[in-house]
């Protein structure tokens with residue numbers, strides 16, 4: 743925590759002044775256009791790798807970037823935090839896109855591979871069940887990129903699985919069908935600090951370089 747406290751002093755001394763106007767404006771309200779779902783892992787830094795500013799992203803982070811699927815009457819089958827973030831961002835903030843972002847070397851994926859039932863703590867053991875369907879896909883031989891390690895292959899499959907969980911909520915499904923909401927799968931490769939996007943037609947994650955960025959942006963403008 744020492745680094746955090748020193749960082750606040752440093753921010754007040756050198757950075758705060760430059761942000762005063764922006765934060766003054768943001769104090770009256772927020773209008774982010776994207777819900778970003780990511781793992782709590784300290785190495786995943788969306789504000790840095792996507793060069794975003796305060797007010798740009800509505801962020802939901804948890805262990806394994808998991809979304810419990812929807813049960814009856816639009817109610818989550820897991821805890822309520824993830825569904826609440828979906829409801830608030832879609833209905834109140836009227837975000838246009840939801841990005842589920844996994845990452846390489848994810849500890850949650852490692853724990854799933856090692857057998858969830860061996861986890862000693864009850865909450866973590868139970869929480870990771872929302873990743874079980876991804877493990878089943880992986881055990882069934884589904885792989886997006888044969889060159890990936892087991893944990894990274896599972897992590898990419900888990901992104902696709904959690905995108906399905908996001909779509910299991912009627913309020914999301916309705917807007918996706920109407921073309922007013924997009925669901926995207928991203929994956930952060932820690933070792934190279936590269937971000938990948940899932941390309942459905944190619945059935946794989948593609949690094950977001952200038953060409954891929956153009957493809958994604960082209961699709962966004964044709965959609966809306």
Ligand SMILES: [Zn+2]
Nearest residue numbers: 781783848849
């Ligand atoms: Zn993780």
